[in-house]
Amino acid sequence: MPDLSRRKTLALIGGGTVLAAGAGIGAFAATRTPHAALAPWDAAGAYADPRMRALSYALLAPNPHNRQPWEAELIGTDGITIWRDPARDLLVTDPFARQLTIGMGCFLELARMAADAEGLATETTLFPAGEAGPVARLRLVPGGTPDPLFAHVMERRSHKAAFELRPVTADAAAPLARHATLHLDGRLRDDLRQLAQDAWRTEMATPAALKESIDLLRIGRNEIEANPDGIDLGGPLMEGLARAGLLTRAAAMDPDNPGTRRQIEGEAAIIMGAPAMLTLVTPGNTRRDQIAAGRRWLRLNLAATGAGLAIRPVSQALQEYPEMAAHLARAHALAAPDGGTVQMLGLLGYAARTARTPRWPLETRMRDA
Structure with missing residues (x-):
């Protein structure tokens, strides 16, 4: 979500060259896919209870740093209570949990769409006990109408x-x-790209923000399968670099490390080369506004998939920590000059499809499991 694909950004951070790690890749290359961490994608819809089927799709929703902050409990025969797990907070880059709440909106919208696909409507009550309690209570009842966007999940x-x-x-x-404001060309698009690049550089130069990402790195199949969340650096190349000592967390914390510097510059170039930008603005910035933004972001992603387009979130400029304040003000001056809150900023263009992202099994996110 706000993450500028830190999986690739930090991919070669250990310095040196890819060739130097080549000897370490060899025989184990074909065994490095973290199949267990990807299994929830294949399990989507494979549950007897329609509520579990809806949740099994919902957990595939986009979310910040792939923290998967949701927890669920089945209530009675038709109810679900949804919480946001504070243990998964991003205390530096998302101090008010705005972005994580947007992720909860993505989750709720995908759960609704999955239920609709089975002819079940979702009666939703947001924050039924106030903002300190559950995010939502859902009740599945007959009457849902399938949404065409669900075909792209x-x-x-x-x-x-x-x-x-x-x-x-x-x-x-x-x-x-209908889901966001598109900036396909012109001065505003260019200004937004520059803003995104500047904010990216600021985050990489802010030790606490950088460390929050590095602490969530999962390097190689074993780490990814042990913790199928955070920022996965998988595959034989990444494991080869790690084996050769070229991909290390210590090197990642050094912005002057040659490998880190190459990646920072490479990501900055990707931002400036994006064909288009998009912004998502809400009237206010309440928790309900943030949930609504998440619902729209999920639908935007699905609409883009259906149109053969790709979206990449670059919302560093919208993060609410001190080093980002000037970029946050600039984002609102550019994208919401008449008021409102810019909730999401993203790149848009054509690209080959990215691999699936690891997920925790649904059972691990159930409070009554």
Whole structure:
């Protein structure tokens, strides 16, 4: 979500060259896919209880740093209570849990869509005991109407690499226009790209913010399967670099490390090369506004997938810690000059589909499991 694909950003942070790690890749290359961490994608919909089926899709929703902050409890025969797990907070980059609440909105919207696909409507009560309690109580009742966007759930990804050079036309992006404001060309698009690049550099130069990402690195299959959340650096290349001592958390904390510097510059170039930008603005910044933003972000992602486009969140400029204050003010001056809260900033373009992201099994996110 706000994350500029730190999976790729920090991918070669250990310094040295890819070739130096080549000898360490060899025989184990074919065994490095973290199948257990990806199994929840294949388990989606494979439960007897329709509430569990809805939740099994919902946990595939985009969310900040892939923290998967949701917890659920089945109530009676048709109810679900949903919490946000504070143990998964991002205390530095998301001090007010705004972004994590947006992630909860994505989760709730995907649960609703999954229930609708089975002819079940979702009666939702947000914050039934106030903001300190559950995020929502859901009740599944007959009457849901299938949503065409649900067809794209299994193909949806948050993009993690550079975009193709071809521009995005208004006609091509038309299905997205109802969910966010599109900036396909012109001065405002260019200003937003520059803002995103500047904010990216600021985050990389802020030790506490950088460390929050590094602490969530999962390097290689074993780490990913032990903790299938956070920022996964998987595959034989990453494991080869780690084996060779070229991919280390210590090196990642050094912005002057040659490998780290190359990646910072590479990601900055990707931002400036994005064909289009998008912004998502809400009238206010209440918890309900944030949930609404998450619902829209999820639908935007699915609409983009259906249109053959890719989205990459770059919301560093919207984070509410002191070092980011000037960028946050600039974001609102550019994208919400007449008022409101800019909740999401993203890149838009054409790109090959990214691999699936690891997920915790649904049973681990159930309070009554």
